[in-house]
Amino acid sequence: MKVWQIKAPNSVGLQEVHENITPDTVKVKLTQCVLAGSDLQSLRGLADTPYPFVPGRLGVGVVSEAPDDGLKRGQRVAVEPYIPCGECAACHTDPRQCLDFAIMGRNGDGLLRDFVVLPKYCLFPLPDQVRDDEAVFTDYIALALKALDRLGIEPGQHIAVLGASPIGLIAASLAIYYQCVPILIDGRQERLDAARDNGVYYTVNSNLTDVNKRVIEITGGRLCERSVFCMAGGEAPQKALSLTMKTGRVAYAGYQPFNETCNVNIIDTVTKSLSLVGVSDGRGYTARAINMLANAAVNIKDVLPAGVPFDAAGSELLRAAASNYYLGMLINITV
Numbered sequence: 029m030k031v032w033q034i035k036a037p038n039s040v041g042l043q044e045v046h047e048n049i050t051p052d053t054v055k056v057k058l059t060q061c062v063l064a065g066s067d068l069q070s071l072r073g074l075a076d077t078p079y080p081f082v083p084g085r086l087g088v089g090v091v092s093e094a095p096d097d098g099l100k101r102g103q104r105v106a107v108e109p110y111i112p113c114g115e116c117a118a119c120h121t122d123p124r125q126c127l128d129f130a131i132m133g134r135n136g137d138g139l140l141r142d143f144v145v146l147p148k149y150c151l152f153p154l155p156d157q158v159r160d161d162e163a164v165f166t167d168y169i170a171l172a173l174k175a176l177d178r179l180g181i182e183p184g185q186h187i188a189v190l191g192a193s194p195i196g197l198i199a200a201s202l203a204i205y206y207q208c209v210p211i212l213i214d215g216r217q218e219r220l221d222a223a224r225d226n227g228v229y230y231t232v233n234s235n236l237t238d239v240n241k242r243v244i245e246i247t248g249g250r251l252c253e254r255s256v257f258c259m260a261g262g263e264a265p266q267k268a269l270s271l272t273m274k275t276g277r278v279a280y281a282g283y284q285p286f287n288e289t290c291n292v293n294i295i296d297t298v299t300k301s302l303s304l305v306g307v308s309d310g311r312g313y314t315a316r317a318i319n320m321l322a323n324a325a326v327n328i329k330d331v332l333p334a335g336v337p338f339d340a341a342g343s344e345l346l347r348a349a350a351s352n353y354y355l356g357m358l359i360n361i362t363v
Contacts, residue, residue, distance in 0.1 A: 063357040191258030
């Protein structure tokens with residue numbers, strides 16, 4: 029098996045490793061992987077992950093070897109990137125309920141590799157109508173679904189989505205499916221233009237527009253019933269509170285960057301009787317996310333730029349480490 033490792037800050041290398049399959053695991057030939065902002069922080073030396081470390085939280089592939097029951101050789105699967113600890117009380121009854129799980133590509137080795145051996149419960153079969161370049165974003169979709177679910181959204185509600193990150197674009201698309209009215213806020217016009225091309229009618233450039241004033245205009249003075257703040261989306265976290273109406277709800281959602289804080293003044297929360305929730309993973313929503321893709325209920329077009337070849341992943345990571353902003357990277361492992 030070939031794996032890309034982050035060996036030390038600003039150092040990457042391609043390595044050969046060997047992993048044995050057991051009766052409870054499945055060997056998967058990965059076809060695509062997505063690298064997120066947390067992977068770049070590991071490369072920059074800003075993470076608390078010990079080196080060497082395999083990046084990559086999102087992945088999709090084909091079963092290469094499996095036990096006789098369940099998944100079969102050649103079956104396409106999406107990876108749910110959460111590994112139970114195997115020691116807590118929950119793990120002895122239902123590992124999916126583990127509260128001390130590791131996350132691939134964050135505090136456990138990730139999916140930037142050609143093959144991987146995983147527990148069967150991390151793998152979800154894919155229907156034929158879902159392409160690999162859609163299914164690789166399953167965990168982003170699952171996280172966005174979880175955030176909207178915890179907000180208790182209802183048809184007709186205005187939802188401020190702060191940050192046109194991949195998760196923000198997906199959250200806005202899902203809001204439309206649930207008959208809500210998303211207002212996507214970001215300072216990068218090219219991301220807003222992509223969202224408008226994909227059906228998000230209300231977009232606000234936070235670098236060029238008075239966001240509060242524009243949201244008041246869009247909502248007829250009511251502000252938004254719900255807001256989603258996307259971690260590492262480039263927007264100010266306080267803005268989510270100011271754009272939400274009294275008794276509204278706000279979700280702070282996404283893959284929280286290592287060793288960074290997200291500070292807000294809670295005065296708005298108290299005076300407006302807001303409810304706040306945090307969502308940092310899509311665990312438990314993977315099957316729903318795949319169903320959304322199968323029924324074309326979510327638009328993932330332009331979520332990330334075109335993919336790069338597996339052999340070039342190391343050099344592309346090093347190049348990205350020198351950039352000021354990083355959306356993520358789609359890696360084409362096999363064709």
